[in-house]
Amino acid sequence: MAQLYFKYGAMGSSKTANALMARFNYEERGQEALMVKPQIDVRDGEHMVRSRIGLTYPCVYFHEMRALGDEALQKYACIIVDEAQFLTREEVLYLVHLVDECGIPVMCYGLRADFKGELFPGSYELLVMADKIEEVKTICWCGKKATFNARFDAHGKVLKEGEQVVLGANDKYIGLCRRHWMAGDLGPDFKMPE
Numbered sequence: 001m002a003q004l005y006f007k008y009g010a011m012g013s014s015k016t017a018n019a020l021m022a023r024f025n026y027e028e029r030g031q032e033a034l035m036v037k038p039q040i041d042v043r044d045g046e047h048m049v050r051s052r053i054g055l056t057y058p059c060v061y062f063h064e065m066r067a068l069g070d071e072a073l074q075k076y077a078c079i080i081v082d083e084a085q086f087l088t089r090e091e092v093l094y095l096v097h098l099v100d101e102c103g104i105p106v107m108c109y110g111l112r113a114d115f116k117g118e119l120f121p122g123s124y125e126l127l128v129m130a131d132k133i134e135e136v137k138t139i140c141w142c143g144k145k146a147t148f149n150a151r152f153d154a155h156g157k158v159l160k161e162g163e164q165v166v167l168g169a170n171d172k173y174i175g176l177c178r179r180h181w182m183a184g185d186l187g188p189d190f191k192m193p194e
Contacts, residue, residue, distance in 0.1 A: 002105045004095055006084065006126035008112040009136030010146040010175030015109040017051035018136055019082045022107055031077035035059035038086040049082050062091055070102050077105070084110035087122030096129050109136070114164050115151035115173065117181070138175050141187030146175030150184070156192055158184035 009015050019035070026033035035049050039061040044050035049059045059082070065073070073079065079098060081087070087095075087108075098104045108130070112123050119127070127133060140146040151159045151173055158181070174186060 002099045002103045003131035004099045004126075004129060005105070005107045005132045005134065006123075006130035007107065007109050007134045007136050008085075008123060008126075010138055011111070011149045011173040012052070012146070012175045013136040013138035014051065014053070015111075015136050016049060016082055017053055017055055019080050019107070019109045020049060020051055020055045020057055022078070023057060023080050026077050032075065033078040033080050034065065034073070034076045035080050035082070036062055036065045037082045038062050038084075038091075040086050041083045062087065066094060070098070073098065073104060074102060079104055079106045081106065081108045082110070084108035084126060085112070085114075085120035085123045086110070087125065089121065089125045092122060092125035092129055099131070111149060113149065115149050115162075116160055116164070117148060118164070120164070140175065140177035140180055141189065142177060142180060144177035144179070146177055148176050148178055148181035150174050150176045150181050150186065152186060154192070156186060156190060158186065160184075 007015065023033045023035055035057055037049060037059050047058050048056060050056045095106045099106050108126055110123060111120060113119050138146045153159055
């Protein structure tokens with residue numbers, strides 16, 4: 001029975017690497033999985049999913065997947081969505097349709113909350129609609145579980161105001177535990193990325 005999965009984690013928790021490994025596992029077993037992401041995320045180039053450890057794979061954008069139509073999507077053993085926090089309510093409901101009406105498993109990977117500690121719209125909808133929710137864990141500089149995404153400026157100051165979506169990776173964000181996120185403490189060994 002197909003299910004909708006939401007696998008969330010803080011920055012640096014290897015969500016994208018996990019998504020790419022899941023796709024490889026399907027391929028290794030002779031099944032095809034479709035890699036998808038919202039078009040807003042073009043940090044890694046057009047139509048590309050890339051993890052921090054160097055794994056890459058081509059993808060289609062969410063709107064392109066929808067344009068294929070339900071019948072064409074039936075050939076996939078699984079649909080894997082990276083950066084799912086950027087999905088809209090309507091897009092999440094379309095994923096629910098693919099699972100419930102078309103019988104296609106869908107695995108979504110993304111952030112739960114933004115740098116202000118507020119849920120992303122796509123994450124909110126996935127937390128409500130997903131059949132299975134799983135945290136992809138990483139640690140803060142202190143060794144505790146990192147559950148918050150800290151955005152920092154060019155001087156290493158943790159920001160708590162601004163636009164919700166500012167694309168970046170290790171150059172703008174770091175995962176912290178709640179205590180250090182609230183304190184704005186990037187750690188004694190933090191060095192600005194080059």
